[in-house]
Amino acid sequence: MSRPIGIIGAMESEVELLVSLLENKECRKIGKHTYFTGTLSGTPTVIARAGVGKVNAAVCTAAMILEFAPEYILNTGVAGALGKGITVGDVIVADSCVEYDLEYGALGDARGSIFYPDSTSEIVMPADEEFSARLEAIANEVSGGEFAVKRGIVATGDRFVSSAEVRNDILSAFPDSLCCEMEGAAIAQVCRLYSVKFSVLRSMSDSADGEAEMDFPTFEKLSADRAAKIAASLAKSLS
Secondary structure: OOOOEEEEEOOHHHHHHHHHHOEEEEEEEEOOEEEEEEEEOOEEEEEEEOOOOHHHHHHHHHHHHHHHOOOEEEEEEEEEEOOOOOOOOOEEEEEEEEEOOOOOHHHOOOOOOEEOOOOOEEOOEEOOHHHHHHHHHHHHHHHOOOOOEEEEEEEEOOOOOOOHHHHHHHHHHOOOEEEEEOOHHHHHHHHHHHOOEEEEEEEEEEOOOOOHHHHHHHHHHHHHHHHHHHHHHHHHHHO
């Protein structure tokens, strides 16, 4: 590959393993974001920790695209399970992303509607099919039956979901959502603006319910490392 792949996680736990695996590592700071470049499993790669939330993720992604011109961008990390039968430790590969907290009230526009400056709009942002299919296949190889891997909708909003009420609200608006988190759809939106291929990989750290605050600290590191190992295997497949 002549152009790098980009990998973005929100928290240190989501990128530290990947950064440690980079060869010929260099770092460059842009604003408050640090971008690590090098080769990951033989593939040119740029890795960044965005910080939590949609604005951090969007700024990090835009700078990565403009300064490093990645061919693909992968958002990796942890999430809360929403879909039926999905449990802590399972892995979700996005086939699309939605912003569940975009609500327009009396204006009447459909929840989650994204309006672009060229007068186009969409609610569901599809991930790159080829990239996501490759990611799903690699996740299944890494799993070897240890955990489930599923494709579906990743729902993003600026809140840590830890109540059945909020969980049910997301599912009422986007019933096919498999997990919820705080960055994926923002990264997707920026990639759509710049016509960059993307996907989202999430390992379940909690069940986005009343137990989430207890589950998250326990399973965060395990889930983050699981996603990172899949991302590293993806890089090897692209070398």
